[in-house]
Amino acid sequence: MPVLLFDIDGTLVRSGGSGKTAMDVALHSAFGIAEIKDEVSYSGRTDSAIARDLLRVHGIPVNLENERKLTSLYLELLPKALAEGDGHICPGIEEILLDARNSPSVLLALLTGNVREGARKKLSHFGIWDYFAAGGGFGDNHYERDDVAHSALKEIAGHRKPHLHGEEIWVIGDTPLDVKCARAIGANVVAVATGWHDYDELAACAPDAVFEDMTQAQELVQKWLL
Secondary structure, three states, rough: OOOEEEEOOOOOEEEOOEEEEEEEEEEEEEHHOOOOOOOOOOOOHHHHHHHHHHHOOOOOOOOOOHHHHHHHHHHHHHHHHHHHHOOOEEOOOOHHHHHHOOOOEEEEEEEOOOOOHHHHHHHOOOHHHHHHHHOEOOOOOOOOHHHHHHHHHHHHHHOOOOOOOOHHEEEEEEEHHHHHHHHHHOOOEEEEEOOOHHHHHHHOOOOOOOEEOOOHHHHHEEEEEE
């Protein structure tokens, strides 16, 4: 049974910057930061790591209490940011999800840096959260994507599939960190250039397949569905 572990931002959906907008407003509201410094990378990283680095860059004490305060307010603000944004589901994704859900041979799950509740809010906004009932790995308690990948395997194995083999697992993501974390768990990886990294940059990371978008992945999708 192929296990498909999808990243969210830049892979399943483009949120139109809604996540960053909500985080910036949360930083201002929670800690009174008037000028948000654009020094923290979001691409491929976990919400926990982003929150930690935002605190550090803005001179706010970096501790678990402040990380949770920032993340909690971010989650409150996220639905409004999504509603006001111009996000969309990435090309080819809806068709793949529908085909995979209708196939008894495929298990859909997530491998994302989003905290679980943020993932739910984002994917519910776009109407695709229910495809991922198997859960997966999330960024609630991890600063590194490799750790998220390992937690995804544990959640899937504990609830749906106790004996996983690396060759069955496919990570689908849009950043070099998605490729890296897939290799950390011995998984196959598809890189898709619908996020913040172009085709050539992703190809240089040596994924098993790379596409401009998932409409080009029909042959691989049919292999998954067999």
